Amino acid sequence: MISITSDPIDFGPAFTYLQTAEAGALDFFFGVVRDNTNAKAVEHLEYEAYDAMAISEMQKIADEATRRWQVLRYVIIHRKGELRIGEVAVLIGVATPHRADAFDACRYIIDTIKQTVPIWKKEFFSDGDMWVNATP
Amino acid sequence: MYRKRTLLKLPVRYYLCAMNQSVSVLLFGITRELVGQSKLTCPLPAAARVSDLLDALKTQYPRLGDLKSLLVAVNNEYAEPDTRITSTDEIALIPPVSGG
Numbered sequence: 001m002i003s004i005t006s007d008p009i010d011f012g013p014a015f016t017y018l019q020t021a022e023a024g025a026l027d028f029f030f031g032v033v034r035d036n037t038n039a040k041a042v043e044h045l046e047y048e049a050y051d052a053m054a055i056s057e058m059q060k061i062a063d064e065a066t067r068r069w070q071v072l073r074y075v076i077i078h079r080k081g082e083l084r085i086g087e088v089a090v091l092i093g094v095a096t097p098h099r100a101d102a103f104d105a106c107r108y109i110i111d112t113i114k115q116t117v118p119i120w121k122k123e124f125f126s127d128g129d130m131w132v133n134a135t136p
Numbered sequence: 137m138y139r140k141r142t143l144l145k146l147p148v149r150y151y152l153c154a155m156n157q158s159v160s161v162l163l164f165g166i167t168r169e170l171v172g173q174s175k176l177t178c179p180l181p182a183a184a185r186v187s188d189l190l191d192a193l194k195t196q197y198p199r200l201g202d203l204k205s206l207l208v209a210v211n212n213e214y215a216e217p218d219t220r221i222t223s224t225d226e227i228a229l230i231p232p233v234s235g236g
Contacts, residue, residue: 053212119235120165131166132234
């Protein structure tokens, strides 16, 4: 299950979807909006996505995770639009028979999303705004 | 024979440069803001490559050259500098990503 949504991310359906009789481990990662970056106060964030390509890149990541580890089911949900402090920006969930694979696959998915998926984050401060990581 | 071989060494695009096309380019994030619109049209030679598009855009919008990186996606896939592009392709500029 892979999606991009403008609505708040609902953990319940993701948890239910991952539950399968063969799974002994469910691992989740929640990426949450933090109130500061480099000690500077952040007021809110905006995420923008190239939806079709972002879905396709996330599918490649999920496929690779499934190839490397014994992933029975996975969930990747990324939020877009305006997000307030404390809101969930991304939810990764992985179901595997044993815990080591669940931790490893979940970490691989979030780490690789940050490198390859065309989604952009803008931080808003009291005195301006900045696209994260865009300029040297 | 010599003349013919010299001619063949030239990239195909030099023979086709009279045939112009316009490609549409989708813009996101900081590229959308630097250009001031979410989509632009760029005239290019018919056999243009990704590198030709980037050269043209960086000439027209010099601030694109200030980005940490600037990649191009063709039909939802990251493209190499020598990938050929045509007016029917879906093309997008991909500035440094920051999801998650």
